[in-house]
Amino acid sequence: MKPLSMRKSRLPLVALLLIFAATLTAKAQGAKIQLSNLDHLAARASQTVDVNIDERLVQIAAKVLSSEDSDEAKIKKIVNGLKGIYVKSFEFENTGEFTQADVESVRTQLRGPAWSKLVNVTSKKDGSVEVYLMMVGDQISGLAVLSVEDKELTVVNIVGPVDLEKLSRLEGQFGVPELGIEAPKPKTKN
Amino acid sequence: MNEDYLWDKSGKPDPQVHELEEILGALRYQPRPLEIPKELVVVRRRFYVPILAIAATVALALLAAGLWLRVQSRKTPTSLVVETRPTVAPSGIGKHVPTPVVVKDELLDQRTKEVSVPINHRNYSSRNVFAANMRRVKSPRETGLKPGERQEALVAKEQLMMALRLASEKLNLAQRRTQLSSPPNLIRNQHKVG
Numbered sequence: 001m002k003p004l005s006m007r008k009s010r011l012p013l014v015a016l017l018l019i020f021a022a023t024l025t026a027k028a029q030g031a032k033i034q035l036s037n038l039d040h041l042a043a044r045a046s047q048t049v050d051v052n053i054d055e056r057l058v059q060i061a062a063k064v065l066s067s068e069d070s071d072e073a074k075i076k077k078i079v080n081g082l083k084g085i086y087v088k089s090f091e092f093e094n095t096g097e098f099t100q101a102d103v104e105s106v107r108t109q110l111r112g113p114a115w116s117k118l119v120n121v122t123s124k125k126d127g128s129v130e131v132y133l134m135m136v137g138d139q140i141s142g143l144a145v146l147s148v149e150d151k152e153l154t155v156v157n158i159v160g161p162v163d164l165e166k167l168s169r170l171e172g173q174f175g176v177p178e179l180g181i182e183a184p185k186p187k188t189k190n
Numbered sequence: 191m192n193e194d195y196l197w198d199k200s201g202k203p204d205p206q207v208h209e210l211e212e213i214l215g216a217l218r219y220q221p222r223p224l225e226i227p228k229e230l231v232v233v234r235r236r237f238y239v240p241i242l243a244i245a246a247t248v249a250l251a252l253l254a255a256g257l258w259l260r261v262q263s264r265k266t267p268t269s270l271v272v273e274t275r276p277t278v279a280p281s282g283i284g285k286h287v288p289t290p291v292v293v294k295d296e297l298l299d300q301r302t303k304e305v306s307v308p309i310n311h312r313n314y315s316s317r318n319v320f321a322a323n324m325r326r327v328k329s330p331r332e333t334g335l336k337p338g339e340r341q342e343a344l345v346a347k348e349q350l351m352m353a354l355r356l357a358s359e360k361l362n363l364a365q366r367r368t369q370l371s372s373p374p375n376l377i378r379n380q381h382k383v384g
Contacts, residue, residue, distance in 0.1 A: 051353040053346055061346035063335060075354060087353045121367040129364040145360045156357040168365065170358035 031134045031142020031159040033109045035088045037102070041153065044097045045090035049154075053085045078167055082160035089154040098153050103146070106155050110144055127152075140164070 042048045053061065058079055065076040079085075090098065110117075110132045119131040127149035134142035143162050147154040158167075194201040203211075226232075335343055 049352065049356065051349045053350055053353065057342070057346040058350065060335065060339060060343040061350045064340065064343045064347050075351060078354065079350060085350060085353045085357075087356055089356060119364045119368055121364055123367065126367070129360060129367060131361065131364050143357070145357060145364070147360050147363070154356065154360060156353070156360055158357060164361065167354065167358050168361045170354055 030114060031144075031157070032084060032086065033106065033144055033155075033157050035086055035106065035155055035157065037105045038088050038090070038153070038155065041090045041098050041102065044092060046093045047089075047091040049087055049089035051085060051087040055083045055160075058082050058084065074166065074170065078163060078170070082158060082162065084157075084159040086157040086159075087155070090152065092151045095150045097151070103148055103153065106146055110146070115142075115144065143167075 065072040115132045118133050122128040130146045132144040143158040145156040195203045
């Protein structure tokens with residue numbers, strides 16, 4: 001048995017570790033943004049996607065993802081360690097169904113010091129896409145994507161360490177053809 | 191003859207009886223401790239034989255049950271039914287695409303009625319049904335989930351895949367737009383200037 005003085009000397013170290021772990025957890029939880037203030041748009045939207053997957057659901061969903069299937073194995077790797085995935089996407093029949101205030105309610109949360117804007121593409125014709133990251137050290141602890149178009153508003157919020165490269169490669173998988181907008185063909189000179 | 195003597199030894203004994211008493215007195219009960227002869231070997235009865243018999247019976251019953259279950263599981267078909275559910279791609283893309291495949295496990299259905307994975311986020315139209323890859327859903331034994339949890343897990347998995355696909359799509363959209371908005375070819379322009 002170790003002497004009492006030795007055990008006592010380790011107490012501050014343990015306490016520090018606990019505080020560090022709690023801080024990391026709090027940071028990871030802090031990556032979750034409030035999307036409930038967009039709920040009222042569901043009544044006006046023609047199509048709504050509302051996904052709320054917390055850590056427990058991520059874990060049990062990961063259990064049914066096959067490691068043998070290559071696509072599912074990739075997803076399993078991506079979701080490993082995630083604390084939650086939250087998506088709200090609204091598509092409307094007409095323009096002007098959502099206001100700037102609705103967009104700002106999300107954007108203001110992403111203006112905090114924890115978030116850094118990675119991409120911001122604004123176009124009068126196609127709307128805007130903003131990608132935000134929350135970093136803890138060198139690791140991503142949260143991702144938020146805000147896409148605003150005339151007839152569509154989409155917010156994606158992933159809480160936890162996410163591999164952006166792997167995530168961006170997912171499009172075109174699951175037996176689904178690639179969804180991306182084709183780049184305009186270069187004009188050929190006559 | 192005084193018969194009371196014969197009953198309770200009261201009164202005067204009959205001389206003949208008294209004589210008989212004296213003769214047979216040598217054979218009277220004498221209290222003394224039991225002495226087991228040394229040559230007599232005490233053999234203990236073996237009790238483990240019936241216990242062994244019971245254990246063997248239980249083991250045989252378990253073996254038989256295991257074999258029966260194995261045979262039954264081989265007999266049961268493990269084919270999977272694949273359903274395809276079409277969905278509408280987000281606006282700006284204008285294509286109709288199928289969602290990830292929803293697979294029903296017949297084994298699970300037998301145990302927990304029909305498993306339905308609702309995807310109520312998109313409109314469906316019959317003309318947009320596509321063939322899709324079959325995916326094998328892990329059995330409850332593999333996942334260690336209870337039937338109720340398994341159903342929840344399947345729904346969560348569908349939602350998870352949809353959410354990840356949407357996130358991936360938006361990230362790629364941002365990337366493409368970034369590339370489109372950047373100057374086309376600086377080196378060529380420099381060459382022209384030079």
